[in-house]
Amino acid sequence: MTKSVRNNPDFITFGAPFIGQEEINEVIATLKSGWIGTGPRTALFEKMVGDYTGAKFSRALNSCTAALHLSLLACGIKPGDEVITSPLTFVSTANVILHCNAKPVFVDVRRDTMNINPDLIEEKITSKTKAIIPVHLAGRPCEMDKIIKIANNHRLHIIEDAAHAIGAKYKGEKIGTIGELTCFSFYATKNITTSEGGMVTTDNKTYANKIGIYSLHGLSRDAWKRYSTSGYNITRPPIQGTNTT
Numbered sequence: 001m002t003k004s005v006r007n008n009p010d011f012i013t014f015g016a017p018f019i020g021q022e023e024i025n026e027v028i029a030t031l032k033s034g035w036i037g038t039g040p041r042t043a044l045f046e047k048m049v050g051d052y053t054g055a056k057f058s059r060a061l062n063s064c065t066a067a068l069h070l071s072l073l074a075c076g077i078k079p080g081d082e083v084i085t086s087p088l089t090f091v092s093t094a095n096v097i098l099h100c101n102a103k104p105v106f107v108d109v110r111r112d113t114m115n116i117n118p119d120l121i122e123e124k125i126t127s128k129t130k131a132i133i134p135v136h137l138a139g140r141p142c143e144m145d146k147i148i149k150i151a152n153n154h155r156l157h158i159i160e161d162a163a164h165a166i167g168a169k170y171k172g173e174k175i176g177t178i179g180e181l182t183c184f185s186f187y188a189t190k191n192i193t194t195s196e197g198g199m200v201t202t203d204n205k206t207y208a209n210k211i212g213i214y215s216l217h218g219l220s221r222d223a224w225k226r227y228s229t230s231g232y233n234i235t236r237p238p239i240q241g242t243n244t245t
C-alpha cells in the first residue's frame with residue numbers, strides 16, 4: 001500500500017491547510033443546500049475579505065491567475081503593451097501578461113527581500129509600459145511607496161500580486177487597498193484556502209464591475225441572482241452569519 005506523504009518526515013509537505021470541524025460543517029451544508037456554484041457563501045466570503053482588508057469591492061474568482069488576468073483587462077492592457085514585474089514569482093504572474101498578448105518586462109529583485117527592486121524599475125520603462133505587477137513574495141510586502149511614486153510619474157497601473165499576502169501589512173496598512181487592484185490566491189498551499197480560488201480587491205467600482213462581468217463571460221448577473229428566488233425552489237438550510245434571501 002502507498003504510504004501517505006502527508007505526515008511522512010521523508011517528504012517536504014506540500015500544503016498543510018488547517019481544516020477544522022467548522023470548515024467541514026460548511027462544506028457539508030453547502031452540498032446539502034443543493035447550490036454548489038457561486039452563490040451566497042461566495043458573497044459572504046467577498047464581504048469578509050472586503051471587511052478584513054478595508055477594500056470597497058471584492059470579486060471572488062476561481063484563482064489568483066484569473067484575478068491577475070482580469071485585472072490587466074480591466075486596466076485596458078492591450079496587445080503590444082509592456083507590463084513590468086518580478087522574475088522571482090510563480091509563472092502565473094508573467095503568463096497573465098502573455099494572455100493579454102502583452103510583453104512581460106522583468107526587473108530584478110533585491111537580494112535581501114527577494115522582491116522587485118524599485119530602484120531598477122525606471123530604466124525599464126518605455127512608451128509601451130502600461131502597468132507594474134509587484135509580487136509580495138512569501139507575504140513580505142514590496143516597497144509600495146517607491147513603486148506608487150514611479151507609477152504616478154509615468155501614469156502606470158499597479159496590480160499587486162498578493163497571492164501569498166493576505167494578512168500582510170505595509171507600513172501598518174493591510175495589503176488589499178494600496179494599489180489599484182490587489183489579487184489574492186486561496187490555493188491549497190496559501191495562507192488561507194478554498195482549495196482553489198482567488199479574489200480581487202479594489203476601491204474602484206468600474207474595475208470591480210468590469211471584472212465581475214468578464215468573469216461571467218459578459219453576463220452582468222450570476223446564476224444565483226438569475227435563478228435563486230423565482231426559478232430555484234429547493235429548501236436551503238440557512239448559512240451561518242448571513243441572510244440568504
Ligand SMILES: Cc1ncc(COP(=O)(O)O)c(C=O)c1O
Nearest residue numbers: 063064065089090092163185187
Ligand atoms: C506569486 C504567485 N502569483 C500567482 C499565483 C497564482 O495563484 P493561483 O494558483 O490561485 O492561480 C501563485 C500561485 O501559486 C503565486 O505563488
